[in-house]
Amino acid sequence: MNLPALSKLTIEHLRGSVVPFSLYFEKGKKLTIVYGENGTGKTTICDALEFLAKGKIGSLEGRGLGNKTERYWPSIGKTSSDIAVTLQAGTSTCKATILKGKVIPQPDSLRPKVEILRRGQILRLLEAQPAERYTEISRFIDIAGVTNSEDSLKKLIDNLNATRDTAIAVVLANQTSITQFWEAAGKPGKSALSWAEAEVSRDLSSLTTAASTLAKLRGTYQKLSDYPNKFNEANSALTATQSELVIAERQLENAMLNATDGASELVGILEAATPFLAKHPHPVSCPLCESNENVANLQNTVTQRLAQFNALQVALRNKTSRDQNVQLAKERIATLQADMIRDGKNFEITRREITFPAEIKLPILAAPEKFDELASWLDDTSHLPALWIKCEGAWNEQSKFVATLAKALATYRKNVETQKELDDLLPKLRRAHAILVEERQAFTDCVLKMIAGEVGRLYEIVHPGEGLNKINLELEEGKRASLEVGASFAGKGNTPPQAYFSQSHLDTLGLCVFLALASLDDPENTILVLDDVLASVDEPHVDRLVEMLYTEAAKFRHCIITTHYRPWKQKLRWGWLRNGQCHFIELTRWTLDGGLTHIRSVPDIERLRSLLTEVPPDPQLVCAKAGVVLEATLNFLVELYECLLPKRANGLFTIGELLPALDKKLKQELKTIVTKKDASGVETSVTIILLPIFDELSRIAQARNVFGAHFNELSFELLEDDAITFGSRVLELVEAIADQENGWPRKEKNGSYWANANETRRLYPLKKPI
Numbered sequence: 152m153n154l155p156a157l158s159k160l161t162i163e164h165l166r167g168s169v170v171p172f173s174l175y176f177e178k179g180k181k182l183t184i185v186y187g188e189n190g191t192g193k194t195t196i197c198d199a200l201e202f203l204a205k206g207k208i209g210s211l212e213g214r215g216l217g218n219k220t221e222r223y224w225p226s227i228g229k230t231s232s233d234i235a236v237t238l239q240a241g242t243s244t245c246k247a248t249i250l251k252g253k254v255i256p257q258p259d260s261l262r263p264k265v266e267i268l269r270r271g272q273i274l275r276l277l278e279a280q281p282a283e284r285y286t287e288i289s290r291f292i293d294i295a296g297v298t299n300s301e302d303s304l305k306k307l308i309d310n311l312n313a314t315r316d317t318a319i320a321v322v323l324a325n326q327t328s329i330t331q332f333w334e335a336a337g338k339p340g341k342s343a344l345s346w347a348e349a350e351v352s353r354d355l356s357s358l359t360t361a362a363s364t365l366a367k368l369r370g371t372y373q374k375l376s377d378y379p380n381k382f383n384e385a386n387s388a389l390t391a392t393q394s395e396l397v398i399a400e401r402q403l404e405n406a407m408l409n410a411t412d413g414a415s416e417l418v419g420i421l422e423a424a425t426p427f428l429a430k431h432p433h434p435v436s437c438p439l440c441e442s443n444e445n446v447a448n449l450q451n452t453v454t455q456r457l458a459q460f461n462a463l464q465v466a467l468r469n470k471t472s473r474d475q476n477v478q479l480a481k482e483r484i485a486t487l488q489a490d491m492i493r494d495g496k497n498f499e500i501t502r503r504e505i506t507f508p509a510e511i512k513l514p515i516l517a518a519p520e521k522f523d524e525l526a527s528w529l530d531d532t533s534h535l536p537a538l539w540i541k542c543e544g545a546w547n548e549q550s551k552f553v554a555t556l557a558k559a560l561a562t563y564r565k566n567v568e569t570q571k572e573l574d575d576l577l578p579k580l581r582r583a584h585a586i587l588v589e590e591r592q593a594f595t596d597c598v599l600k601m602i603a604g605e606v607g608r609l610y611e612i613v614h615p616g617e618g619l620n621k622i623n624l625e626l627e628e629g630k631r632a633s634l635e636v637g638a639s640f641a642g643k644g645n646t647p648p649q650a651y652f653s654q655s656h657l658d659t660l661g662l663c664v665f666l667a668l669a670s671l672d673d674p675e676n677t678i679l680v681l682d683d684v685l686a687s688v689d690e691p692h693v694d695r696l697v698e699m700l701y702t703e704a705a706k707f708r709h710c711i712i713t714t715h716y717r718p719w720k721q722k723l724r725w726g727w728l729r730n731g732q733c734h735f736i737e738l739t740r741w742t743l744d745g746g747l748t749h750i751r752s753v754p755d756i757e758r759l760r761s762l763l764t765e766v767p768p769d770p771q772l773v774c775a776k777a778g779v780v781l782e783a784t785l786n787f788l789v790e791l792y793e794c795l796l797p798k799r800a801n802g803l804f805t806i807g808e809l810l811p812a813l814d815k816k817l818k819q820e821l822k823t824i825v826t827k828k829d830a831s832g833v834e835t836s837v838t839i840i841l842l843p844i845f846d847e848l849s850r851i852a853q854a855r856n857v858f859g860a861h862f863n864e865l866s867f868e869l870l871e872d873d874a875i876t877f878g879s880r881v882l883e884l885v886e887a888i889a890d891q892e893n894g895w896p897r898k899e900k901n902g903s904y905w906a907n908a909n910e911t912r913r914l915y916p917l918k919k920p921i
Contacts (some may be wrong), residue, residue: 154263155241157709162747163235165202167195169226169746177734182704185713185749186720187738192747195711197267197682199236200711203247204265206254210682213271221252226858227743238263263708266669267680273661297591304584308577315573318566325563332556346651347560350553362546364505366780371498372532373561375518378491379526389480396473399466421457422464428453450601492520595890600670606660612699613659613692624797634650658684659696666703701733755780755884763878770874777878778806781848784885785809787895789907792817792919816920818842821886823896824913840889847880888914891914 157176162168174196176183187193194362198208201244202224211220231249238245245261247254256262283841326343333343340346348781391618420439428450436443445452457464495518502513514532519525541897662684669679681700685693693716704710720737759776762768794812796804813821821841828834851873889895889912897907904913 154708155243157238157240157678159239160196160199161235161237161239162195162199163237164193164226164229164233165224165236166198166208166226167192167741167745167747168199170803171230172747174736174749175638176709180734181707181709182701182733183709183711184733184735185711185738186715186735187713187749188715188740190741191738192741193715193738194269194682195747196711197269200238200263200265200492200678200680201267202234202254203236203238203245203256204263204678206247206256209267209272210269215544224249226746248561263678264379264673264674264676265678265680267682268662268665268684269682270684273658273665273684275661285540297587297594301584301587304580304587308580308584311573311577311580315577317569318569318573321566322563322570325559325566329556329563332552332559344560346523347556350556353553360505361507362543362550363513364501365507365511365539365543368501369536369543371501372536375491375498375525376529376533377909378487378494378522379529381487381721382484382522385480385484386524389477389484392473392480396470396477399470399473403463403466403470406463422454424453425457426894488522491522491525494518497521498804508542511542568803602667602671603663605670606663609663609666609699609703610660612702613663613695614656615695637798655692657691662696662750664698670703670706673707674706677707679704679707681710681712683715685714685716704733755783756882756889757891759878759882759885763875763882768875770871770879773878777874780804780885781881782809784881784888785813787888788813788821791897791914794919810845814919817916818845820916820920822915824915825887826911826913841884841887844880844884844887848877848884851880888912 156178158178159176160174161171162173163171172195174185185193185196194210198210201209208220208224211223216223221231225234231252234249236247240261240263243261245256245258247256247262247464249255329347331342333339333346336346336726338346340349372481425440426435431438434446434449436446498518507513512535514528514535516528516531518655519528558802622888662681666679669677685696700710700712716751720735725751736749738747741747755776759773759780762773762776785806786804788794789812790810792813794814794817796808796812819842823839823841824833824836825839826836890907893908896907896912898906898908899917900906900910900913903915903917905917
């Protein structure tokens with residue numbers, strides 16, 4: 152999607168813009184030339200675009216100001232919060248300000264893409280180390296996805312190699328373990344692996360079941376073996392409680408002897424009455440005999456009587472407690488008898504669950520159900536549990552061994568399979584990686600070759616026929632991110648240009664490299680900024696460089712070039728670019744109060760036309776400006792047709808020298824075809840013979856004898872009417888030859904005429920008549 156053309160750039164309090172400064176861009180012109188002497192603020196305009204696009208100011212970097220140059224961004228007396236840069240393009244606007252130390256564009260989606268080249272950066276690519284040189288161009292060669300895939304594939308190959316090495320080591324370790332097991336088993340079978348296969352394939356479920364059942368049988372036997380001690384303890388407890396009961400009965404008898412007859416029954420009555428009287432302390436009558444006699448103190452009387460029978464009470468409770476203990480001891484013995492019978496039955500059930508292997512010895516008799524038979528049965532079978540434990544251990548060890556052997560065999564098989572798979576996969580991955588590297592290198596070489604070709608093409612435009620346009624950009628052998636730059640010199644190819652080229656040639660080459668790279672990355676949406684990069688280019692090459700820059704600017708969204716090169720100003724002033732016109736802005740003197748100021752440099756042709764339309768026209772101003780335009784026009788024709796002029800040190804000629812230089816034969820042949828389009832787009836052409844115009848100009852000059860005058864003297868020599876006529880004829884001549892929008896006819900066409908851009912002017916003849 153092509154973005155709209157730029158319309159206005161506004162800079163507020165950034166660097167040299169001590170007051171807000173606005174730069175308007177002419178519609179339809181993609182190239183803007185900002186001319187100004189040193190210190191007029193050209194770099195501030197470049198800084199503003201970089202601030203808006205990248206959130207930084209590169210012109211301050213590398214000047215010994217440290218890593219943080221933000222404190223130097225605001226204009227004098229301002230803070231970072233005062234800075235604002237606004238770019239208008241069509242109906243959209245993007246404005247950048249600083250918030251909490253960060254450059255914030257609003258909206259971010261409209262943030263422009265800017266590529267900027269400054270004088271100090273022009274040789275960075277050429278003079279950098281190979282690795283740094285590659286970094287400079289890497290963003291223009293979009294192979295991040297390929298290199299990531301290449302790195303991932305290389306990492307995968309390395310990891311799989313390590314996995315394969317591990318698999319081989321594990322295979323050897325497992326093979327050694329299986330062999331050791333085999334040797335310990337007496338080397339049965341043909342080989343360790345075949346023996347291991349056989350061992351692992353054996354059904355050990357019956358053995359496992361037997362071990363589990365035997366462990367269960369042993370547990371039940373252990374329960375039976377605990378019963379003799381339990382019975383002995385229970386019988387001893389019964390004997391002790393019975394003895395305690397006898398003593399309690401004797402104590403109760405003695406207490407009863409000391410009490411009245413029926414004391415025990417009376418104690419029972421009194422104890423039963425106590426809780427009743429606690430709830431009803433003042434009964435109306437005795438609850439037992441219903442007599443109301445002595446009922447007033449009945450509760451106290453009961454309490455006193457119970458105290459008299461206390462010893463008897465203690466004896467009664469003691470005897471009751473001992474009766475309960477005897478009963479519990481008997482119940483314990485009965486429970487043990489039942490538990491013994493149950494466990495004996497469980498033992499018999501367990502021994503019949505499976506058929507135990509022959510080496511397992513079992514009791515001959517069934518577990519007894521009587522206690523007096525259990526002890527002898529346990530004595531007869533007491534040696535069996537140790538045998539059972541031994542068999543269980545052997546069976547468990549065998550199961551564990553087979554499990555260990557199975558695990559070793561499974562690991563062996565798995566790693567052998569892994570090794571085979573990797574042996575098959577790794578060569579294919581290595582080939583895929585090699586293909587990826589080859590394709591990446593081929594693609595990179597192709598892009599580098601294309602860049603080198605473009606650099607060579609641009610370089611040849613500026614330095615035609617010098618034989619220096621064979622530029623090479625190549626990756627350093629054996630390295631992925633290391634770039635070598637070579638050029639042809641004195642017939643020798645691939646030489647480092649920085650070793651042989653002049654400073655001017657190196658600057659031009661660096662500029663060509665930058666343009667070639669910038670044109671790779673979405674140029675139609677990129678603003679190209681060249682900040683004073685023409686300082687070292689000499690006069691013979693600057694014309695071609697300017698033309699090349701104008702042509703290349705058409706590829707970009709917009710191109711802004713700042714310069715203090717005065718001859719360029721003159722060429723732009725006269726529209727002497729071969730390829731057309733540009734937007735020319737001249738910055739004037741910068742001041743602390745006024746900041747950046749500029750004037751629109753109106754071409755002299757346009758100024759002459761304006762002076763002639765004034766009412767009334769000022770003859771002196773018309774004549775002076777017409778003289779300037781005529782000298783420029785005559786200089787153009789004399790140079791184009793290589794006419795003869797006297798050799799002069801200062802190179803300045805009068806009209807009397809320039810007009811005669813166009814000899815009679817040439818003047819008779821000179822004509823132009825002017826092509827225009829009307830509002831509906833229909834083209835019309837008209838042929839203009841130039842001889843009558845030259846004759847009229849010569850007549851005025853001869854009549855007033857001003858052939859020896861320069862343009863600044865004409866205004867004092869000509870009469871008012873002649874001055875106006877002189878200005879009109881000069882305007883007629885220059886408009887017949889040049890077009891304000893498409894420039895002067897400097898391009899040779901079809902071997903028969905000269906043409907300007909879009910061929911709105913065709914100048915005949917092509918060569919001066921002999």
